[in-house]
Amino acid sequence: MDGGTLPAAGTVALLLADARLPSGGHAHSSGLEPALQGGMPAAQAAGFLLARARTTGLVDAATAVAARAAVLEGGPLGDVERAWAARTPSAAMRDASRELGRGLLRLAKRLWPESAALAALVTPPRPVVLGAIAAATGLPAEELVRLSVYDDLASAVAALLKLEPRDPADGALLVLAACASIEARVPEIAAVRSPHQIPALSAPQAEAWAEQHAIAPRRLFRG
Amino acid sequence: MAEDTVSQRALRLGVAGPVGTGKSSLIATICRALAEELRLGVITNDIYTDEDARFLRSAGVLEPERIRAVETGACPHTAIRDDITANLLAAEDLERDFAPLDVVLIESGGDNLTATFSPALVDAQIFVLDVAGGGDVARKGGPGIGRADLLVVNKTDLAPYVGVDVPQMVADATAARDGRPVLALSRTDAPSVAALRAWVLEVLAAHRGGTHVPQDPGPMAPHFHADDEHPDGGYVHSHADAHADAHSHAEAGADH
Ligand SMILES: Nc1nc2c(ncn2[C@@H]2O[C@H](COP(=O)(O)OP(=O)(O)OP(=O)(O)O)[C@@H](O)[C@H]2O)c(=O)[nH]1
Ligand SMILES: [Mg+2]
Numbered sequence: 001m002d003g004g005t006l007p008a009a010g011t012v013a014l015l016l017a018d019a020r021l022p023s024g025g026h027a028h029s030s031g032l033e034p035a036l037q038g039g040m041p042a043a044q045a046a047g048f049l050l051a052r053a054r055t056t057g058l059v060d061a062a063t064a065v066a067a068r069a070a071v072l073e074g075g076p077l078g079d080v081e082r083a084w085a086a087r088t089p090s091a092a093m094r095d096a097s098r099e100l101g102r103g104l105l106r107l108a109k110r111l112w113p114e115s116a117a118l119a120a121l122v123t124p125p126r127p128v129v130l131g132a133i134a135a136a137t138g139l140p141a142e143e144l145v146r147l148s149v150y151d152d153l154a155s156a157v158a159a160l161l162k163l164e165p166r167d168p169a170d171g172a173l174l175v176l177a178a179c180a181s182i183e184a185r186v187p188e189i190a191a192v193r194s195p196h197q198i199p200a201l202s203a204p205q206a207e208a209w210a211e212q213h214a215i216a217p218r219r220l221f222r223g
Numbered sequence: 224m225a226e227d228t229v230s231q232r233a234l235r236l237g238v239a240g241p242v243g244t245g246k247s248s249l250i251a252t253i254c255r256a257l258a259e260e261l262r263l264g265v266i267t268n269d270i271y272t273d274e275d276a277r278f279l280r281s282a283g284v285l286e287p288e289r290i291r292a293v294e295t296g297a298c299p300h301t302a303i304r305d306d307i308t309a310n311l312l313a314a315e316d317l318e319r320d321f322a323p324l325d326v327v328l329i330e331s332g333g334d335n336l337t338a339t340f341s342p343a344l345v346d347a348q349i350f351v352l353d354v355a356g357g358g359d360v361a362r363k364g365g366p367g368i369g370r371a372d373l374l375v376v377n378k379t380d381l382a383p384y385v386g387v388d389v390p391q392m393v394a395d396a397t398a399a400r401d402g403r404p405v406l407a408l409s410r411t412d413a414p415s416v417a418a419l420r421a422w423v424l425e426v427l428a429a430h431r432g433g434t435h436v437p438q439d440p441g442p443m444a445p446h447f448h449a450d451d452e453h454p455d456g457g458y459v460h461s462h463a464d465a466h467a468d469a470h471s472h473a474e475a476g477a478d479h
Contacts, residue, residue, distance in 0.1 A: 024308035027296030103308040162297050218271050220297040 009139040013147050016133065019158060024103030028096060029159030029221035030152045031056070031206050034213035038205075042164035048206075049153055049178035055203035058182060059087045060097070060127040061148040062189045062198040065141050067131025069193050071117040081128055083195035088125075090207035092214035096223025097125035104129045112136045141190035146179065153178045159221055233264070233324040234430040235314055236423070237303065237340035239367055240351030242333030245377040245410075247275045249351055249419075250328050252410050254284035256420040261325040261427075264317040265290040266310060268299050268332040275330055291317060299332025307344040314344075326427060336365040342437035347372040347426050350440075352396075354378050358387040361396035361405075368396065370440035373404050373422055380409040 007015075015021060035048050063084040070077050088094050101124045108118050108129060115136040121129065127148055134144045157171040192198060213219060238246045247267070254263055263285055267275035269292055276292035279285070293309045295302040302309055314327050329345060331338060340348045350367035352360050355378060361368060368374055374396050382389045389407050396405045406422065408415045429435035 020305070022306040022308055024306060024312070026298050026301055026306055027294050027309060029296070102312060106308060106312065159296070219294075220271060222294050222296070 012137040023107045027222045030156035032156040032159045033221040034209035038209035053178045053182045055201040057149045061145040062192045063127035064131040064148045065192045067128045068134040071135035079195045087200045090210045092210040100126040101129045145189045234326045235345045237329045237345035237348035239331040244351045244353040251282045264327045266313045266329045270332045299334045300338035303331045303340045339367045339440040342439045346437045349373045351375045354382045354387040358392045366440035376407045379407045
């Protein structure tokens with residue numbers, strides 16, 4: 001960043017969590033459309049979000065933290081990415097995350113051109129880009145965990161409001177409740193230092209839905 | 224970076240307009256008219272499916288691999304204006320995979336009268352209306368009608384069936400556009416297709432020559448308010464601010 005003064009890390013977190021961030025996120029539903037298409041009643045959205053938060057949400061958050069640590073401590077990001085892939089068994093979910101990562105990376109390279117770690121990434125998943133941004137901007141690990149989880153859940157709820165319209169205020173309640181549900185685990189996830197510490201928390205039903213959705217003929221969202 | 228300069232990469236040409244006015248067909252027409260002499264690529268923005276990409280692939284006007292679909296998360300206008308990431312990535316992919324390309328045609332998802340492309344995504348844009356939408360649409364104005372690089376009044380062959388006076392519709396459109404070009408087109412009318420072809424070649428030449436500057440049609444066409452007290456007899460006024468408000472409501476809402 002030029003211009004002399006650097007934005008506060010907290011401001012960077014706000015920017016990254018903002019749905020208006022131009023990085024292609026608006027075409028994704030964090031598994032929510034796959035779930036609805038797979039037959040999950042819309043009334044179970046709250047349960048879906050809680051499950052998403054404690055599985056995919058924490059795997060991604062821990063991956064972001066491990067990527068941040070790797071950049072700060074000079075470790076290889078490739079190992080982080082492989083550890084993430086091993087814990088993300090659905091190819092459709094990996095594709096969706098790499099697509100999000102690519103859009104985010106494109107923007108991040110414009111915003112933080114001095115970051116060698118960002119410049120070196122090729123087809124990273126979303127959490128690896130988030131981790132590299134956190135390293136470049138001084139975003140603390142705990143904030144990174146909350147950001148990663150929040151952004152993922154807020155995308156799901158934005159999609160929910162389009163697919164199964166309801167009072168948008170209910171959507172805000174859903175996001176906050178699901179974020180709160182993993183709050184007790186934030187310190188533990190933020191303490192991850194190396195790729196092997198990323199928890200393996202899979203969500204087989206959501207993964208099956210994601211696979212089906214990826215080949216569905218009609219859909220509004222990418223994943 | 225030399226490869227990023229406007230004149231060296233492909234001309235990115237947007238095609239916008241309301242649902243069903245003939246955007247995909249117009250792209251097929253351009254491909255048919257120019258595929259022999261230009262290296263082309265196509266990106267479609269679909270709402271529910273990759274229907275448009277499949278239509279164009281099946282039209283056989285271009286190798287199927289040169290036609291890519293972008294999915295827009297139910298926000299076709301966001302994907303061409305506020306967050307163009309997916310379209311930029313698709314354009315860059317096409318330009319890399321089939322380098323060098325001369326023109327990348329980008330079809331917007333059929334949306335309403337207000338959706339136009341960001342000049343950060345396309346170098347020039349065509350806005351497509353059709354006669355079946357009614358003769359007075361052109362008069363209603365809007366950014367695409369008022370200020371796209373070319374306004375096409377499409378399907379003129381249907382005019383007798385829908386009771387539209389094409390010369391009048393073109394005259395109204397021309398008046399709404401301060402002299403910017405208007406083309407009455409039908410895919411069955413060879414001279415009109417030749418005129419479309421010539422326009423694309425002209426824009427491409429200007430793009431390559433560095434004389435073409437991408438324009439933003441803007442959120443809403445500015446218009447003139449007569450005012451006797453005003454030194455110039457009135458003032459030009461745009462609804463950009465009012466529109467920004469309207470848009471942020473739409474962003475927060477469920478169905479755009
Ligand atoms: N008569 C006539 N019909 C046309 C012409 N051009 C297109 N059409 C028809 O208009 C209909 C819509 O054409 P498309 O090209 O799919 O329109 P579009 O704007 O791409 O539609 P969306 O992508 O769904 O918004 C189709 O049935 C076309 O065959 C024309 O010049 N004359
Ligand atoms: Mg079409």
